[in-house]
Amino acid sequence: MNSELDHLAAAAAPFARFTGYDPVEGRRRIAARIEARRAAASRQTAPACRQIQHQAECELRNLATRVINHIAAPAQLDGLVNSRDVDPIGGLVFAALLYLSGHPRNAQFWFEFAAGSGDSTASFSLYLHHASVGELREAEHWLEQTTQLANQSDGGVPPRPSIPPVHAYMFDTQWHGQNIADDTSDLPRPDLQLRKTVDHLRIVLEDEQLGSFVLPTSEVAEQLHDLVCP
Structure with a gap:
């Protein structure tokens, strides 16, 4: 997943000076959103798994x-x-x-x-x-x-x-x-x-x-x- 984000950030870099977009900061925000979604999914599935066990x-x-x-x-x-x-x-x-x-x-x-x-x-x-x-x-x-x-x-x-x-x-x-x-x-x-x-x-x-x-x-x-x- 990190390599994919690095690739996207590198692809966006040439356009950053025209749009004011910060690829590094954008990568950080995307990674944070992915981690938040993973954590939310884990909170939802963990109780069900424990119940089954x-x-x-x-x-x-x-x-x-x-x-x-x-x-x-x-x-x-x-x-x-x-x-x-x-x-x-x-x-x-x-x-x-x-x-x-x-x-x-x-x-x-x-x-x-x-x-x-x-x-x-x-x-x-x-x-x-x-x-x-x-x-x-x-x-x-x-x-x-x-x-x-x-x-x-x-x-x-x-x-x-x-x-x-x-x-x-x-x-x-x-x-x-x-x-x-x-x-x-x-x-x-x-x-x-x-x-x-x-x-x-x-x-x-x-x-x-x-x-x-x-x-x-x-x-x-x-x-x-x-x-x-x-």
Whole structure:
């Protein structure tokens, strides 16, 4: 933008002595007007962006809460710990637990693990996660992935069962996607004891490509069972 203004100012210079126009001062005024318009546009869009991010965060918390409170969730998480055949839904449950315990980065790893195995709830969770931190390009990618998983034809490989099923979400035009309308305030979320256990999970550094991540334990699975299945 500055180079364009410099070009215009230079072009106007030969005429300045006839019109009394000061190219340097004119450039300064134009730049000030552009900056004022940018600032006004930013003030108008910033609240809307913050509202969208806040809405995405709330909806992801609601979704994660419903995931860990599913009747099969403790068993799915235990299967992730003790089974040789890793169940992607166990990864979804663990991701939801990590997110609700204040570990969104670790949760993202396990959401991606479950989504990569064809779980549409995990894919939708990644959409909400990226939207909540303003990463809209990544959010759009995961929304497209969610749509593909939910609309797979009978001739293809069907998506793994989702908890809760994606078709239960309501469509919201503001999101150009789906959101969660159910109130989860009456459902339990990780208590202090469970959060402390999650805080002390062992960190694994697999390689440079995967980076670091945490692994679930039998203690976490047992405490989740005690929390949601009293």
